[in-house]
Amino acid sequence: MTYEGELSTVDIMIVGAGVAGLATAVSLHAAGFNRVTVFEAEPQLRPHGLGLNILPNAVRELAELGLLDELQQHAVRTRELAMYNPRGDLVWREDRGTLAGYRWPQLSISRARLVTVLADEVRRRLGDSAVVTDARLVGLHSEPGRAYATVMDRDGSTRVVETELLIGADGVHSAVRAAFYPAEGPPPSNGVTMFRGTAWGPEFLTGSTMAVLGDDRRRLVLYPIDRDDTPGRCLINWVAAWPDSEADALQRDAAGVAERRAAVLRQFGSWAPPGVDLPRLLGDTADVQQYSMIDRDPVPQWSFNNVTLVGDAAHAMYPAGSNGATQAIVDARVLSWHLATHTEVGSGLRAYEDERRPQMTELQHANRSMGPEKVITLAHQRAPHGFDDVSEVFSEDELTEISRGYARTGQFDQDWVNSRPSLTVDRRQRDPRDDSSGAGGATDTEAVKETSFITAVIRAMEHDRADAYLVDRYAALLSTPRSRRMADAALAVGGTIGSVIVRARFGDIALFEAAADGIAQVVCLGAGSDTRAWRLALPARTRFFEIDLPGQLEAKERLLEPVRDQLACRRVSLGEDLRRETWPQRLLAAGYEPDSPTVWIIEGLLPYLQIEDFTRLIGTVRKMSTRGSVLLVDAPHTDFYTDPVNETFLTFMKSRGSAFQLGFDDLGDFLRHQGWTAEAYTLRQLHAGECPWLPSPPERLCPPHDHHWVARAHVS
Numbered sequence: 001m002t003y004e005g006e007l008s009t010v011d012i013m014i015v016g017a018g019v020a021g022l023a024t025a026v027s028l029h030a031a032g033f034n035r036v037t038v039f040e041a042e043p044q045l046r047p048h049g050l051g052l053n054i055l056p057n058a059v060r061e062l063a064e065l066g067l068l069d070e071l072q073q074h075a076v077r078t079r080e081l082a083m084y085n086p087r088g089d090l091v092w093r094e095d096r097g098t099l100a101g102y103r104w105p106q107l108s109i110s111r112a113r114l115v116t117v118l119a120d121e122v123r124r125r126l127g128d129s130a131v132v133t134d135a136r137l138v139g140l141h142s143e144p145g146r147a148y149a150t151v152m153d154r155d156g157s158t159r160v161v162e163t164e165l166l167i168g169a170d171g172v173h174s175a176v177r178a179a180f181y182p183a184e185g186p187p188p189s190n191g192v193t194m195f196r197g198t199a200w201g202p203e204f205l206t207g208s209t210m211a212v213l214g215d216d217r218r219r220l221v222l223y224p225i226d227r228d229d230t231p232g233r234c235l236i237n238w239v240a241a242w243p244d245s246e247a248d249a250l251q252r253d254a255a256g257v258a259e260r261r262a263a264v265l266r267q268f269g270s271w272a273p274p275g276v277d278l279p280r281l282l283g284d285t286a287d288v289q290q291y292s293m294i295d296r297d298p299v300p301q302w303s304f305n306n307v308t309l310v311g312d313a314a315h316a317m318y319p320a321g322s323n324g325a326t327q328a329i330v331d332a333r334v335l336s337w338h339l340a341t342h343t344e345v346g347s348g349l350r351a352y353e354d355e356r357r358p359q360m361t362e363l364q365h366a367n368r369s370m371g372p373e374k375v376i377t378l379a380h381q382r383a384p385h386g387f388d389d390v391s392e393v394f395s396e397d398e399l400t401e402i403s404r405g406y407a408r409t410g411q412f413d414q415d416w417v418n419s420r421p422s423l424t425v426d427r428r429q430r431d432p433r434d435d436s437s438g439a440g441g442a443t444d445t446e447a448v449k450e451t452s453f454i455t456a457v458i459r460a461m462e463h464d465r466a467d468a469y470l471v472d473r474y475a476a477l478l479s480t481p482r483s484r485r486m487a488d489a490a491l492a493v494g495g496t497i498g499s500v501i502v503r504a505r506f507g508d509i510a511l512f513e514a515a516a517d518g519i520a521q522v523v524c525l526g527a528g529s530d531t532r533a534w535r536l537a538l539p540a541r542t543r544f545f546e547i548d549l550p551g552q553l554e555a556k557e558r559l560l561e562p563v564r565d566q567l568a569c570r571r572v573s574l575g576e577d578l579r580r581e582t583w584p585q586r587l588l589a590a591g592y593e594p595d596s597p598t599v600w601i602i603e604g605l606l607p608y609l610q611i612e613d614f615t616r617l618i619g620t621v622r623k624m625s626t627r628g629s630v631l632l633v634d635a636p637h638t639d640f641y642t643d644p645v646n647e648t649f650l651t652f653m654k655s656r657g658s659a660f661q662l663g664f665d666d667l668g669d670f671l672r673h674q675g676w677t678a679e680a681y682t683l684r685q686l687h688a689g690e691c692p693w694l695p696s697p698p699e700r701l702c703p704p705h706d707h708h709w710v711a712r713a714h715v716s
């Protein structure tokens, strides 16, 4: 393709310097991309906008980019969402941010402030020339590996920019999106008009509450977005929304501030937001803005050649549930992560879209039914004249389910936000399969990490057999070249595979039985390469805690990244050394419920522990277990250490820094002395069919020299 006139070249071109575009520029730089340029239509970067909310999942991203402290200087940490009927009767309240158990706060902030902080950071990281203003995209051509953008300034002059990657962050009226969906037309409106403004006034409710009032047609939203030095005073952001068809709907362009204010008062003058003098707040509002409530239909594709979409350009949605800026920031981080961890731009874009588009499509649909705010509509329909107590209108379960369901849709429930792997690209680990770190000089901890993936290699080998006793299709993803080499070496010196395969099948069946009995809490100690949270169809409500040495679970998460969306249950990972006594506190802080029956899994861990560490560990587990809890554990038999056939293998493990040391004459007896009712079997006993609920493992998995115990125990 040839162009006449001015042609310039940039590596990565971002169109639009709003929240999505600027957050993408910062995130790309943090992920190792240094040649990024943002093109903005406006002649100057003069940030506009009133209040918006950033939910903890996106605040986590901003914190990881190092921006949280600066943002918090002019923002409010929202602590509560409270919904009311027009009389001010409370329909629903819930804690938000850190009070709700997130590790990061929810921030209410002005869009102008957010854009300013992001723009300053772009310039600091990438230089002043990284933001080009007065450059509106008016034309786009893409082909494999390249894109050509035509940009126009306010005088009508155009130039063409050639780029290897173009990211459309140009908002709900996106020109980039229009290039691929030319017939889409303007964004559809739901027939609701919003009036918005800000004014300084006295704090209300907790001082950090987002209050939403409504009937079946109208909404009034109020929340503080800033404070100054005057105690008890805050900048209140308000939004009033009602259907266009109401008699006093105004012509958007014709009305002045006074008319808009009067229109809001006609609709809401009799409403009673707790602690707020509404007429006064409106009177103090200097500028009242008017917008139609618009969104976009979900589209089947965001990426075309080397062009993709982020933020509102990709998935504009109604402003219910505070997701506009939140999801734009998450897009920025996820896109940057995938571009940095894939060798091809195309596969990075595919991974980004595969991860984000289905979630955002679901959220766009959820927002069309106004997310959790539908409780207000229901409250009005069920009790149009108000109520004394919300229990007259809803059952507790009904309310909780509405809110929880919505949180899951956007993947921002607490466990997920707190424990999911970071999207910060550690440049030393850009390719998780990189084998360049060398095999020598492993510390004890590193040796355990390697060994843990050896067991995944063994499970992957079993999975590939026609007569497999264990199915684990995720194990292959954990089979790094290095762990495969180690597994080959261990097997070559007489290492056995039976204990790994049999205990896994034993544990799978026992776990399923426990889940069928209603146990919905699992703790896997030394979770290393365990893939059960992904591969077993456990009930979605199951909380699956994994604890292992710091770094171990992150290594696993990176390798399982391609199947991240296949997690069957709610997984929480904790990096802790189980020989130290800090892990129970961490587990409790992460939401472990000591009064709920639990399945504890301790597999492949014991050979590496001293007897006193093991006894203390089992004792702690017992203390943390309520009646009905189950323990699944395995350990070598003492004969393993004295059988001459195993000598070479034991010497090999010792030379790797992973000495096997612990064994039991009778594991069942040991557990019974620790307060458990136990059934314990050697592999030979299992092969002989002595366990009534386990299909007998074949001889090849239970050779005579593999002296090993597996046990299931209950709290007696």
Ligand SMILES: Cc1cc2nc3c(=O)[nH]c(=O)nc-3n(C[C@H](O)[C@H](O)[C@H](O)COP(=O)(O)OP(=O)(O)OC[C@H]3O[C@@H](n4cnc5c(N)ncnc54)[C@H](O)[C@@H]3O)c2cc1C
Binding pocket: 015, 016, 017, 018, 019, 020, 021, 039, 040, 041, 042, 048, 049, 050, 051, 052, 053, 111, 135, 136, 137, 138, 169, 170, 171, 172, 173, 174, 175, 176, 310, 311, 312, 313, 319, 324, 325, 326, 328
């Ligand atoms: C002026 C403005 C005020 C807003 N105020 C609020 C608010 O008060 N509360 C709230 O919740 N949300 C507000 N929003 C929306 C909110 O910012 C977004 O929903 C969300 O943050 C997602 O951001 P985004 O970057 O995808 O889109 P936007 O924030 O809309 O940013 C898009 C950017 O692209 C630029 N642009 C558009 N077309 C082109 C083009 N052809 N070429 C180059 N650049 C282009 C725009 O000028 C803008 O800077 C506002 C948006 C804008 C543009």
